[in-house]
Amino acid sequence: MGHGESSSYSGNESYRYIDPLVSNDDRYLFIISPFISKNYIKKLVKMSSRKEIKVITSKAAASGEVAKDYIAKSHAKYLIYAAMIFVILSLALYFTKMMLLLSIVVYAAALAIIIYVLIISFNRYPKRRRHIEFKFVEGRFVHEKLYIGEEEAITGSANFTYSGLHKNIEHIEVVHDKKKIKELTDHFYSVWNSA
Numbered sequence: 433m434g435h436g437e438s439s440s441y442s443g444n445e446s447y448r449y450i451d452p453l454v455s456n457d458d459r460y461l462f463i464i465s466p467f468i469s470k471n472y473i474k475k476l477v478k479m480s481s482r483k484e485i486k487v488i489t490s491k492a493a494a495s496g497e498v499a500k501d502y503i504a505k506s507h508a509k510y511l512i513y514a515a516m517i518f519v520i521l522s523l524a525l526y527f528t529k530m531m532l533l534l535s536i537v538v539y540a541a542a543l544a545i546i547i548y549v550l551i552i553s554f555n556r557y558p559k560r561r562r563h564i565e566f567k568f569v570e571g572r573f574v575h576e577k578l579y580i581g582e583e584e585a586i587t588g589s590a591n592f593t594y595s596g597l598h599k600n601i602e603h604i605e606v607v608h609d610k611k612k613i614k615e616l617t618d619h620f621y622s623v624w625n626s627a
Contacts, residue, residue, distance in 0.1 A: 447597035480564035
């Protein structure tokens with residue numbers, strides 16, 4: 433498949449076209465897919481620290497809820513690490529009965545580590561949360577599949593799932609024509625605004 437105005441592909445390797453579009457350095461990525469695998473949601477959340485991502489998906493697939501859970505678990509993981517460090521140091525102090533001055537130094541170090549872990553957590557993940565949004569269309573099932581970047585758009589039958597991109601025989605159209613990409617972007621926003 434070349435890089436002309438548009439071209440098509442049929443087969444079970446749609447990922448060869450969709451993965452590069454999703455992972456490129458464009459400033460934004462817009463997706464419509466009724467179903468999205470958890471591993472692709474994780475990928476989107478990771479990438480959302482460097483690009484704006486908007487996704488329209490099916491409420492039945494609950495992809496948006498999975499994304500929210502993933503982000504929340506990422507925050508919780510760092511909080512749990514910080515709590516574990518504090519508990520381990522507290523137990524060490526209790527059982528070894530260290531001198532008061534040494535205890536204060538160790539507690540200060542533990543507090544510094546906890547603050548550092550929290551800073552890392554909240555510096556990384558809020559950026560991701562700010563740049564990714566999920567929407568559902570109410571009252572009807574969105575069956576369309578659409579992937580839009582700045583220089584390329586892909587339409588067709590491939591869901592943003594492992595099966596859709598790696599197993600199923602799918603047909604996709606890859607568009608490089610700027611006018612057509614603009615039309616698809618306008619269409620995306622019309623669906624987005626109605627969701």
